[in-house]
Amino acid sequence: MTVSSDAFSDAERAGLYRAIRERRDVRSQFLPAPVPPDVLARLLQAAHHAPSVGFMQPWDFIVIDSVDVRRQVHAIFQRENQKALDNYEGDQASLYKRLKLEGILESPLNLCITCDRSRGGPHVLGRNSIMEMDLFSVCLAVQNLWLAARAEGIGVGWVSILDQQELAATLQLPEHVYPVAYLCIGYVSEFLSKPELEAKGWRSRLPLPQLVHGNGWGLALDNEALLEALGSAV
Numbered sequence: 335m336t337v338s339s340d341a342f343s344d345a346e347r348a349g350l351y352r353a354i355r356e357r358r359d360v361r362s363q364f365l366p367a368p369v370p371p372d373v374l375a376r377l378l379q380a381a382h383h384a385p386s387v388g389f390m391q392p393w394d395f396i397v398i399d400s401v402d403v404r405r406q407v408h409a410i411f412q413r414e415n416q417k418a419l420d421n422y423e424g425d426q427a428s429l430y431k432r433l434k435l436e437g438i439l440e441s442p443l444n445l446c447i448t449c450d451r452s453r454g455g456p457h458v459l460g461r462n463s464i465m466e467m468d469l470f471s472v473c474l475a476v477q478n479l480w481l482a483a484r485a486e487g488i489g490v491g492w493v494s495i496l497d498q499q500e501l502a503a504t505l506q507l508p509e510h511v512y513p514v515a516y517l518c519i520g521y522v523s524e525f526l527s528k529p530e531l532e533a534k535g536w537r538s539r540l541p542l543p544q545l546v547h548g549n550g551w552g553l554a555l556d557n558e559a560l561l562e563a564l565g566s567a568v
């Protein structure tokens with residue numbers, strides 16, 4: 335059997351891995367410059383080319399440029415963020431308060447990527463046993479858009495500190511449509527070299543070898559070559 339030699343060129347691979355490594359969740363660095371329609375169209379196309387269970391393509395994209403709608407979503411965020419603060423005490427609570435966790439009003443564009451749970455009828459190939467597969471598919475669309483945006487020099491921030499029902503009502507979603515990702519999108523003053531939560535001392539990236547197991551949860555990996563290749567990777 336011959337192996338397909340259709341691998342990307344070195345430069346293409348470098349570009350892809352760079353987008354993966356340098357993609358950031360952006361909250362604080364948005365600029366007001368609008369995202370041109372042709373660029374936004376490319377991002378949506380990237381999202382639309384994500385894999386999906388049974389080729390269901392359960393996503394819809396709600397483009398939100400109305401300041402009024404964004405203000406309503408921002409108000410939901412503020413209420414939910416206040417509730418979230420109750421989970422922390424002392425130093426952690428003060429650090430949490432200082433974190434910037436959304437760019438809803440500063441970014442020129444918000445986008446909600448939804449999951450139409452009824453698309454394609456009640457039986458979807460591959461979603462027979464695990465019903466959440468449609469939601470997972472939408473997450474892949476989000477990630478495609480996020481990576482494409484990074485390659486375009488555009489920042490994306492995911493805001494999940496939102497009451498799902500209030501968000502759905504604000505965006506007039508029908509019952510069978512679930513708002514998976516509320517995203518803030520725009521050009522940025524800079525892309526941070528590491529996650530903002532890491533830069534601000536909230537949490538660090540875990541060492542990758544610690545997360546790779548062999549044949550079962552917590553079992554040591556019995557593959558010397560892979561262990562060596564992983565080295566002290568993060």
Ligand SMILES: Cc1cc2c(cc1C)N(C[C@H](O)[C@H](O)[C@H](O)COP(=O)(O)O)c1[nH]c(=O)[nH]c(=O)c1N2
Binds near residue numbers: 361434435436528530
């Ligand atoms: C499903 C989901 C939900 C959220 C996030 C991400 C994802 C995947 N993240 C962003 C998250 O904090 C960020 O991805 C990590 O801190 C890692 O940073 P980078 O994305 O690598 O910059 C995020 N960030 C934020 O400021 N407010 C939020 O509500 C959320 N919610």
